[in-house]
Amino acid sequence: MAGHNDSSVSEKKSSQAVDDLPTFSAENMQNNMKVIYYSRTFLSIIGGVIAGILGFTGFAGFIFYFLIMAITSVGLMAKAKFSVHSYFDSWNRIILDGFLGGLLSFVLFWTFAYDIVHIF
Amino acid sequence: MAEDLVLDTAIRDWVLIPLSVVMVLIGILRYFVSKLMRSTSQVPDLKIVKEGQVIVRARNLRSAANFIPPKSFRARRVYFSNEENGLLHVPKGQAPNPQAQMFSDPNMAMDMMKKNLSMIIPQTLTFAWVNFFFSGFVAAKIPFPLTQRFRSMLQNGIDLSTVDVSYVSSRSWYFLNLFGLRGLFSLILGEENATDDTQRMMQMSGFGFDPTKNLGAEKDSLDIIQHDWALPKFEQRAEKVLRNLIR
Numbered sequence: 162m163a164g165h166n167d168s169s170v171s172e173k174k175s176s177q178a179v180d181d182l183p184t185f186s187a188e189n190m191q192n193n194m195k196v197i198y199y200s201r202t203f204l205s206i207i208g209g210v211i212a213g214i215l216g217f218t219g220f221a222g223f224i225f226y227f228l229i230m231a232i233t234s235v236g237l238m239a240k241a242k243f244s245v246h247s248y249f250d251s252w253n254r255i256i257l258d259g260f261l262g263g264l265l266s267f268v269l270f271w272t273f274a275y276d277i278v279h280i281f
Numbered sequence: 282m283a284e285d286l287v288l289d290t291a292i293r294d295w296v297l298i299p300l301s302v303v304m305v306l307i308g309i310l311r312y313f314v315s316k317l318m319r320s321t322s323q324v325p326d327l328k329i330v331k332e333g334q335v336i337v338r339a340r341n342l343r344s345a346a347n348f349i350p351p352k353s354f355r356a357r358r359v360y361f362s363n364e365e366n367g368l369l370h371v372p373k374g375q376a377p378n379p380q381a382q383m384f385s386d387p388n389m390a391m392d393m394m395k396k397n398l399s400m401i402i403p404q405t406l407t408f409a410w411v412n413f414f415f416s417g418f419v420a421a422k423i424p425f426p427l428t429q430r431f432r433s434m435l436q437n438g439i440d441l442s443t444v445d446v447s448y449v450s451s452r453s454w455y456f457l458n459l460f461g462l463r464g465l466f467s468l469i470l471g472e473e474n475a476t477d478d479t480q481r482m483m484q485m486s487g488f489g490f491d492p493t494k495n496l497g498a499e500k501d502s503l504d505i506i507q508h509d510w511a512l513p514k515f516e517q518r519a520e521k522v523l524r525n526l527i528r
Contacts, residue, residue, distance in 0.1 A: 187344065202464040218424040262464070268423070269461030272449075273301060275424045280285075281293045 185250060193248055197237060198259050204233050205263030206270050213274025226267050230260055286448065288419065296420045296451055300411065304458040305465065307403055312470050315399040332496060335361075335368045339499045347511040354508050362500045369500035408455065412438075415451035423447045 208229035212222050237255050241248045245255055339361050346354055361369045416438050427435070427446045436444065438452040449457070 199468065202468055206465060206468070213424070216424075219426060222424055265461045266464035269457055272421055272423045272457070273297075276297060276421045277293060280422050281288050281290045 190250070194254065194258070197254065198262070200237065201230065201233055201259040201263045202266060204229055205267040209267040209270030210274045212267075213271045213276075214278050216275065216279050217271075218275075222271055226264065229267075230263070286419065286422075286444070288422075292418060292420060296415050296418050297454070300415065300420070300451065300454060301458055303407070303410075304455070304462060307407055308462060308466050309470065311399060311403050312466070315396065318395050318399055336495055336499050339369060339503055343503055343506055346506055347509055349510070350512070351508055351510055354510075358503060362503050367500070369496050369503065371496050404459075411452055411455045418451040419444065419448045420451040420454045421449040423449055 205226065208226060212225045217225055234256050238245065241255070245252055249255060342354075342357055342361065349357075359367070361367050364370060419439065423435070425447065429446060432442075432446050434456075435446060435453045436448065436450045437456070438450045
């Protein structure tokens with residue numbers, strides 16, 4: 162995740178976000194969205210494997226997923242140096258985007274790791 | 282609730298892991314095959330390229346509208362969208378029927394078919410393979426409880442009503458893999474992977490890939506845009522930025 166972020170979030174936007182005028186470079190913005198998507202997918206897969214190895218079942222696993230996603234959000238915010246508006250057009254991008262997208266990957270890898278480690 | 286089943290470790294070694302690995306490998310293979318097939322014989326139609334470029338220009342105008350004076354903006358808008366000879370204006374009745382276009386251009390139909398085939402063939406083959414070798418195994422157990430409704434989804438291929446629903450048959454494990462690996466593929470293959478391709482294709486066929494419709498939509502959004510020249514306010518903005526700098 163750090164590698165992804167290093168390469169692209171650090172590209173400074175053309176906007177200084179001091180004004181109400183949105184001056185965003187569409188390409189950079191898309192790049193940032195892609196970074197968010199990648200980080201979330203990556204972390205949901207890793208989180209799934211961890212949850213499986215630790216042997217979470219039922220509700221605990223889903224709570225773990227939401228915890229992971231919340232940590233991701235905080236991490237992305239820290240990466241943006243808490244000045245979200247110079248990288249994204251709204252807070253929702255960081256907090257909500259792709260929140261449920263990784264769930265299927267998470268469940269798959271959770272099941273996979275859990276099965277391999279625990280049920281056989 | 283049935284008591285816990287004891288699954289043989291051989292099932293893990295010879296069903297669960299091979300199945301998952303094969304799914305990943307086939308996904309990668311499909312990506313490269315479809316890439317190879319796509320790169321051949323790409324001669325874009327002049328008219329379509331032209332229209333695409335017009336749309337890009339109109340979009341640029343729309344996104345940067347506030348940086349030019351009102352007069353210039355109006356002139357450009359008229360250039361794009363006036364009712365007689367604007368670039369985005371499509372005369373009625375002249376819009377080509379995409380269906381007819383497809384039949385007149387065998388390449389297009391061919392292309393569609395190739396894309397379709399590169400999707401369908403591996404899927405059918407894998408499904409047949411899974412069916413042939415692994416039918417009837419209880420291969421996995423999902424770590425959370427589900428209701429009876431999911432039985433047909435998760436225990437496809439084993440007809441036992443007493444087994445707990447959270448046990449997954451191998452055929453259903455295949456389906457889970459098929460959908461759940463999309464995220465992994467987008468990580469290892471980059472953004473434009475084969476599964477994205479299918480979504481785009483579905484969109485295309487759903488909307489009835491019609492460039493004139495795009496032109497019309499772009500024209501509409503250009504027409505309703507509120508123009509608000511940004512430059513008069515830029516002195517204050519510059520002042521603010523500079524003040525922030527020296528602070």
